[in-house]
Amino acid sequence: MSHPTHLPKAELHLHIEGTLEPELAFALASRNAVVLTHADTEALRKAYLFADLQSFLDLYYELMSVLRTEEDFEELADAYLARAAAQGVRHAEIFFDPQAHMVRGVSMETIVMGLSRALDRSEARHGVSTRLIMSFLRDLSAESAMETLEAAKPYLDRIVAVGLDSAEVGNPPEKFREVYESAAALGLRLVAHAGEEGPPEYVWNALDVLRVERVDHGLRAFEDPKLVERLVRDRIPLTLCPLSNVRLRTVDTLERHPLREMLAAGLMCTVNSDDPSYFGGYAGDNFHAVQGALDLGHEELRELARNSFEAAFLDDDEERRAR
Ligand code: ADE
Ligand code: ZN
Numbered sequence: 201m202s203h204p205t206h207l208p209k210a211e212l213h214l215h216i217e218g219t220l221e222p223e224l225a226f227a228l229a230s231r232n233a234v235v236l237t238h239a240d241t242e243a244l245r246k247a248y249l250f251a252d253l254q255s256f257l258d259l260y261y262e263l264m265s266v267l268r269t270e271e272d273f274e275e276l277a278d279a280y281l282a283r284a285a286a287q288g289v290r291h292a293e294i295f296f297d298p299q300a301h302m303v304r305g306v307s308m309e310t311i312v313m314g315l316s317r318a319l320d321r322s323e324a325r326h327g328v329s330t331r332l333i334m335s336f337l338r339d340l341s342a343e344s345a346m347e348t349l350e351a352a353k354p355y356l357d358r359i360v361a362v363g364l365d366s367a368e369v370g371n372p373p374e375k376f377r378e379v380y381e382s383a384a385a386l387g388l389r390l391v392a393h394a395g396e397e398g399p400p401e402y403v404w405n406a407l408d409v410l411r412v413e414r415v416d417h418g419l420r421a422f423e424d425p426k427l428v429e430r431l432v433r434d435r436i437p438l439t440l441c442p443l444s445n446v447r448l449r450t451v452d453t454l455e456r457h458p459l460r461e462m463l464a465a466g467l468m469c470t471v472n473s474d475d476p477s478y479f480g481g482y483a484g485d486n487f488h489a490v491q492g493a494l495d496l497g498h499e500e501l502r503e504l505a506r507n508s509f510e511a512a513f514l515d516d517d518e519e520r521r522a523r
Contacts, residue, residue: 203488204484204487204488204491204501205287205288205484205485205487205488206287206288206484207288207484207487207501207502207505208288208290208505208522208523209288209289209290209471209483209484209487209504209505209508209509210289210290210291210292210293210470210508210509210511210512210514210522211284211289211291211292211293211472211473211483211508212293212414212437212439212470212472212508212511212512213293213295213416213417213439213440213441213470213472213473213474214280214284214292214293214294214295214472214473214474214476214483215295215296215297215335215365215474215475216273216276216277216280216294216295216296216315217260217264217267217276217296217297217300217475218260218474218475218476218477218478218479219276219279219280219283219475219476219477220263220264220266220267220276220477221279221477222241222244222245222477223241224275224276224279225241225244225263225266226240226241226244228266228267228268228272228275229266231272232266232268232269232272234265234266234268236262236263236266237262244263247259248447248478250447250448250449250478251449252397252448252449253367253368253396253397253448253450254367256447256448256475256478257366257367259478260475260478261300264297264300264301265304267301267306268304268306268310269310269314270310270313270314270317271314272314273310273311273314273315273317273318274314274315274317274318275318276315276318277294277314277315277317277318277319278318278325280292280294280476281318281319281322281325281326281328281330282326283476283482284326284328284482284483285326285327285328286484287482287483287484287485288483288484288487289328289482289483289484290327290328290329290522290523291328291329291330291331291509291512291514291518291522292322292328292329292330292331293330293331293332293333293360293361293512293513294315294319294330294331294332294333295333295334295335295363295365296311296312296315296332296333296334296335297335297337297365297366298311298312298334298348298351298352299336299337299340299344299345299348300337302348302351308348308351308352308354308355309354309355312332312352312355312358312359313355315332316332316358319332329514329518329521329522331360331361331512331513332358332359332360333359333360333361333362333363333391334348334349334352334359334361334362334363335362335363335364335365336348336349336362336363336364336365336376336379337365337366338364338365338366338367338368338371338375338376338393339366339367339371340366342375342376342378342379345376345379346378346379346382349362349379349382349383349386353386356386356387356388359388360388360389360513361388361389361390361391361513362379362380362383362388362389362390362391363391363392363393363416364376364391364392364393364394364406364410365393365416368393368394368396368397368398368402369397369398372398372401372402372405373392373394373402373405373406373409373410374405374409374410376392376410377409377410380392380409380410380411380412384411389413389513390410390411390412390413391412391413391414391415391416391439392406392410392412392415392416393416393417394406394412394415394416394417394418394421395415395417395418395419395420395421396416396417396419396420396445396448396450397420397448397450398420399420399423400420400421400423400424400427403415403418403420403421403424403427403431404424404427404430407430407434407436413436413437414436414437414438414439414511415431415436415437415438415439416439417438417439417440417441417445418431418436418438418439418440419438419440419445419450419451419458420450421438421467422458422461422462422465422467428465428467431467431468432465432466432467432468435468436468437468437469437470437507437510437511438462438467438468438469438470439470439472439511440459440462440469440470440471440472441471441472441473441474441479441486442454442457442459442471442486442489442490442493443473443474443476443479443480443481443485443486443489444473444474444475444479445457446479447478447479447480448479453493454489454490454493454494455493455494457490457493457494459471459490459494459496460494460495460496460500463500463503463504468507468510468511469504469507470504470507470508470511471483471486471487471490471504471508472486473485473486487501487504509522509523
């Protein structure tokens, strides 16, 4: 088998703002006259030591303030797609956080059309098919999420699903029941971050209240045997992000990541990069890292790759072409 970095795979948990590399951040800051608090790329990289999810989010939101124009979003997405393609990614389902830009006066149109410029030519240029997932910031209000869904209505042909991200603890899934019902009624598919830092109860409620078909992270679901039974029975995909979990200290070390045991328990796990610029690696790097740290065999790596295509929002023909 080829090196796991290059194994054909789909990436299902990737925040486009989390692919902003320090060099591009400074280039865009200069172009848009945005002043960053760090002096240069070296000082910025040194700040990539996180105590938890919130300490990462503080830097993540600050740095993305350099994104202003359609060209900025296009360049960001194109750079990610080139890197992803070089690591075996054949299909990418890409989160974006519109509220984090709209508070700065950037319109939904600028964000979606800018990203679409890169996504629309991605198959031809990079050999990567794509989907967009609009994510609501769970530390903002449910009303704000509903307004965001409203603002996205002219662009629904470009958005496959809605998601839920940002600070998890204290912002449970049920806060967003109504907006998820509205999104489903518009024909959007449903995913949500749950069980990254939050308890298994948040995963239960993502399933039972929000009715998601895929759980982003879902790591802490493994603490609850009844929940594991449910996830296995219904074959609910979990989009795990091992390097992210280490950097945000939800696991102590990669060697102690439960991925291998989760696969053995019958869970439909996938491996993804989350915010690769911040967490030390793209999709293939995550595959490579878990192979080494957990001594995964070829069959487990192949299962992870197979799961990623099966869990993707692709129809059967598209799935066959992407594999
Ligand atoms: N936004 C970007 N990355 C995130 C993560 N790992 N968890 C929650 N929200 C995020
Ligand atoms: Zn995430």
